[in-house]
Every structure is written in structure tokens, then in C-alpha cells.
Amino acid sequence: MKLENLKISGILGKMTSSQKDDCYAVCWIKNGVKGIKINDSVYTNVSNAIFFLNPTYDWEILKKDTSAFSGYVLLIPKQILNNPIFKNLHITEVRLFNVDEIPKINLSPGIELRVQSILEMLDELISTNLKHREEAILSLLNTFFVYCDGKCNIKSVITDNNAKSALVYKFKKSIDRNVTQYHEVGYYANSLHISDKYLNECVKEVLGVNAKQLIDEQLVMRSRHNLKFTDKTIKEVGYELGFSSPDYFSYYLKKMTGLTPSQIRKS
Structure with a gap:
């Protein structure tokens, strides 16, 4: 072509x-x-x-x-x-x-x-x-x-008055700033002065997924990047992303991706 x-x-x-x-x-x-x-x-x-x-x-x-x-x-x-x-x-x-x-x-x-x-x-x-x-x-x-x-x-x-899209964008900006400390939907809903239910409703309507999926997507993306492109240990990566222990970090990634941190690092 x-x-x-x-x-x-x-x-x-x-x-x-x-x-x-x-x-x-x-x-x-x-x-x-x-x-x-x-x-x-x-x-x-x-x-x-x-x-x-x-x-x-x-x-x-x-x-x-x-x-x-x-x-x-x-x-x-x-x-x-x-x-x-x-x-x-x-x-x-x-x-x-x-x-x-x-x-x-x-x-x-x-x-x-x-x-x-x-x-x-x-x-x-x-x-x-x-x-x-x-x-x-x-x-x-x-x-x-x-x-x-x-x-x-x-x-x-295109619109300058799409309130739900604007709210979801604020939610995603908040995830970008705070995901290394807060992994639960409730924190973000509270910071936006809305209920968990309404936040999920807005995210579902705008993006077709729920709010927790956006948090998980960001965590998995950052985990993959740090494991593949830095020399940080698995323990260091997990702690920097807000996981309470290396074991829980490994459990989380296995659940989300089907791979352990070591397998992601080698892939």
C-alpha cells in the first residue's frame, strides 16, 4: 500500500x-x-x-x-x-x-x-x-x-459539559498521583466527595469497566515497567507500589496477570 x-x-x-x-x-x-x-x-x-x-x-x-x-x-x-x-x-x-x-x-x-x-x-x-x-x-x-x-x-x-467524563478524568488523575499509596475505590470516591457506587456508575458509563479495574490496570502497568526496566528488587518494587509484603505483591500479580514477578521480569 x-x-x-x-x-x-x-x-x-x-x-x-x-x-x-x-x-x-x-x-x-x-x-x-x-x-x-x-x-x-x-x-x-x-x-x-x-x-x-x-x-x-x-x-x-x-x-x-x-x-x-x-x-x-x-x-x-x-x-x-x-x-x-x-x-x-x-x-x-x-x-x-x-x-x-x-x-x-x-x-x-x-x-x-x-x-x-x-x-x-x-x-x-x-x-x-x-x-x-x-x-x-x-x-x-x-x-x-x-x-x-x-x-x-x-x-x-466533543463537549465542554460532559460532567461524568470530567469526573472520570479527575479520578484517573488521582490514581496517577496516589496509586502507590491507595489501592481501594473508597479513597478516591471520598476525595472526589462522591459515593463508591456513583464513581463506579460514572466509570462504567464512560469506559465500560468498573473503578477498581482502573486502579488495577495502573498497578499492573507500573509493576511490569519497574520489573522489566529497572534493577530494583521484587521486594523494593512491591513496597514502592504500596503492597504490604513481597508475598502479597506476588499473589496480586499472579492473580491479575497469571505470572509471578520473577516470570514478568524474565518475559
């Missing part, structure tokens, strides 16, 4: 759509952007969000400062999304770019760094003629969409 029309540009100043491209647009806005104008409607509070825009939309990223990097715009030709590599993804299953409402994803804390790395690698590959370039680009696109599909992110339609 030819990828010549796949384009990526860093957001340094104001950017607008071009109907000549006839491409889907993925706008990842990191920060420093006043707003995004879509079909004459302006949306603010857009930092750390991804917007999926089909070719029928006129859009404009509103940014005056041209010195600071504020994210990426990725233009994807229609035929690329028909590649079999994307067939099992949410983006293909529900045709995310083709819905009547404008899809938006608020990236959960920590995930934006991974998204930025993927887009930086795409930016580099698109401008080269390396051998197996096309396979690598498709693989990176697939990885990007997997992160967008994942439970780690908050899917919603």
Missing part, C-alpha cells in the same frame, strides 16, 4: 483543514492551544486530547504562539484505514471517523507521553526512505489506535 499521502505536521501555529487532501485528520493537542474550531463551532479546554475528524469537516486549530510545540496533526487517506491490520480495532468496528458527532479522546495521565513518542516516530519514518518503511508506519499507526482504543483513555463526543 502506498503511503505517500499520509502526512504529519507539528502544531506550531494556526492550522486549517484542506478539502483537497480528502483525508481523515487526527489532531493531538498537547497544550498551548486556545481552541479548535470545527464547522464554525469553537471548542476550548482542549489540552491533552485527540480529535478524529472526517474529510467533510472544516477545522482550524487556534494558536498564536509559533515558537512552542503543541502537538501533531496526522492526515490519513481513506484507503489506509481499510488495511486488515486495523480490522479488529474500535476505530474500524464503529467507524469512529464517520459518526455524526465529533469523536474526542481525553488521554489519561501518563499515556500522552507514549502517544507523543509514537507520533514522533511516525514523523521521522514518513520523511525517510528506509527499507520496510511502510510496514513500520502501519505498525505504528496500529499501536497509536490501540492506545486510543484502550481502557486507559476516556472516549466521548
